Amino acid sequence: LQATFIYRSGHLVKRGIFTLPALPPSYYVNGDVQTHCTLLQEPTHTLNYCEDMTFWDHLDVDGTVAARFVIAGCDPNRKAWNTVMGPLRNPELRAYLWLVETVDNSLQRIELDGYPEGHNFHPLGIEVTPSQDGAPSILYVVNHAREETTIEHFTISPDTPTQALWQRTISSPWFVSPNALAITNEMSFYVSNDHLMTRRLPFPLAPTLPLIESIAGLPLSWLAHVTVNPDGTITHKVAALGVAFANGIAISPDGTTLALASTSIGQVYFYDRNTTTNALKY
Numbered sequence: 164l165q166a167t168f169i170y171r172s173g174h175l176v177k178r179g180i181f182t183l184p185a186l187p188p189s190y191y192v193n194g195d196v197q198t199h200c201t202l203l204q205e206p207t208h209t210l211n212y213c214e215d216m217t218f219w220d221h222l223d224v225d226g227t228v229a230a231r232f233v234i235a236g237c238d239p240n241r242k243a244w245n246t247v248m249g250p251l252r253n254p255e256l257r258a259y260l261w262l263v264e265t266v267d268n269s270l271q272r273i274e275l276d277g278y279p280e281g282h283n284f285h286p287l288g289i290e291v292t293p294s295q296d297g298a299p300s301i302l303y304v305v306n307h308a309r310e311e312t313t314i315e316h317f318t319i320s321p322d323t324p325t326q327a328l329w330q331r332t333i334s335s336p337w338f339v340s341p342n343a344l345a346i347t348n349e350m351s352f353y354v355s356n357d358h359l360m361t362r363r364l365p366f367p368l369a370p371t372l373p374l375i376e377s378i379a380g381l382p383l384s385w386l387a388h389v390t391v392n393p394d395g396t397i398t399h400k401v402a403a404l405g406v407a408f409a410n411g412i413a414i415s416p417d418g419t420t421l422a423l424a425s426t427s428i429g430q431v432y433f434y435d436r437n438t439t440t441n442a443l444k445y
Contacts, residue, residue: 188202189202201268203263203268203270205270208239209237209239209259209272210235210237210239210259210261210270211237211238211239211241212237212238212239212241212242213235213236213237213238213261214236214237214238214241214286214287214288215235215236215286215287215288215289215343216233216234216235216236216263216289217233217234217289217290217291218231218232218233219231219232219233219234219262219291219293219294219300219319220232220293220294221293221294221297221321222293222294222295222296223296224296226295230266230321231265232262232263232264232265232324233262233263233265234260234261234262234263234273234289234291234302234319235260235261235263235289236258236259236260236261236286236287236289236304237258237259237260237261237286238258238259238285238286239256239258239259240253240254240256240257240258240285241258241285243256244256244285244307245307245362246307246312246340246361246362246363247340247357247358247361247362247373247377248362248373248374248377249362249369249370249373250362251362251363254283254285254308254309255283257283257284257285258284258285258286259272259273260272260273260275260286260289260304260327261273262324262325271324271325272325273319273324273325273326273327274325274326274327275317275327275329276326276327276328276329277328277329278315278329279329279332282308282332283306283308283309284306284308284315285306285307285308286304286305286306287304287305287306287307287341287342287343288303288304288305288341288342288343288344288354288355288412289302289303289304289305289344290302290303290344290345290346290352291303291319291346292346292349294320294321297320297321297322298320299318299319299320300318300319300320301316301317301318301346301349301350302316302317302318302319302327303315303316303317303344303346303352304317305341305342305343305344305354306332311334311338312338312339312340312341313332313333313334313338314332314333314338314341314344314354314389315329315331315332315333316329316330316331316332316333316391317329317330318330331395333389333391333397335389335397335399337356337387337399338354338356339356339358339359339361340356340357340358340359340361340384341354341355341356341357342354342355342356342357342409342410342411343355343410343411343412344412345412345413345414345421347388347414347441350390350391350392351388351389351390351391351441352388352389353386353387353388353389353402353412353414353421353441354386354387354388354389354412355384355385355386355406355409355410355411355412355423356384356385356386356387356409357384357408357409357410357426358373358376358377358383358384358408359376359383359384360372360373360375360376360383361373376408377408377427378427379427380407380408380427380428381407381427382405382406382407383407384406384407384408384409385401385402385403385404385405385406385409386401386402386403386406386409386412386423386443387399387400387401387402388400388402388441400441402434402441402442402443403423403432403434403443403445406423406425406432407425407426407427407428408425408426408427408428409423409424409425410423410424410425410426411423411424412424414436418436418438419435419436419438420433420434420435420436421433421434421436421443422434432445433445
């Protein structure tokens, strides 16, 4: 068993510990990044450590994409507050959501209207529904706050695209270490939990156990499907178990396939998805 875990984690140890290749500031898989991409920067350096971003499509009455934006979650305090890899020094400096116009690459900060005072904001996974003919969209954001990791529920409208109106904080004992999101409808989504053991554990369990789980590629994380009920409670169903460092999620355009990244072992799992029940089959 030990030899199996050593073999599984060999790629991570070799590429992430013994050799650390220099990463370019930007990368384009199909060609020259200099001619295909624009590097966006913000003068106060708050556009740092952007964990996730998602397209926000504005559809016309016929369902055609009339405009496309990018919403990004960036946490310049990431080096001081990381609930999985550490440290847990200071959660007070808040992170930001950003709106990028894909036509002219303009950049604007999204204000969180109605967000509770004193509730920390450290976003990871982000997902938003398309806006249908000018209607508001639903925006979900994973938030690694001080006391617990939650999922924040906002609405955001094309009329005021730089204002996200806070609706509720979604909490659950199952939200051990939520990472990525994939929306299935306005009130339900998949969420990956990347670790079973986090830096929130008491010393000396942390930081030792989260590091072992990552490097050994222990298959202890999972994927769940969550439904937000009309009364604000949630229905949580485990959709996939036995994944090492479950990370990014994507659903195919026809909804019948779900992809889930396993960071520790450098693999992507593909599941057949039942579009009625949201059950997955590997």
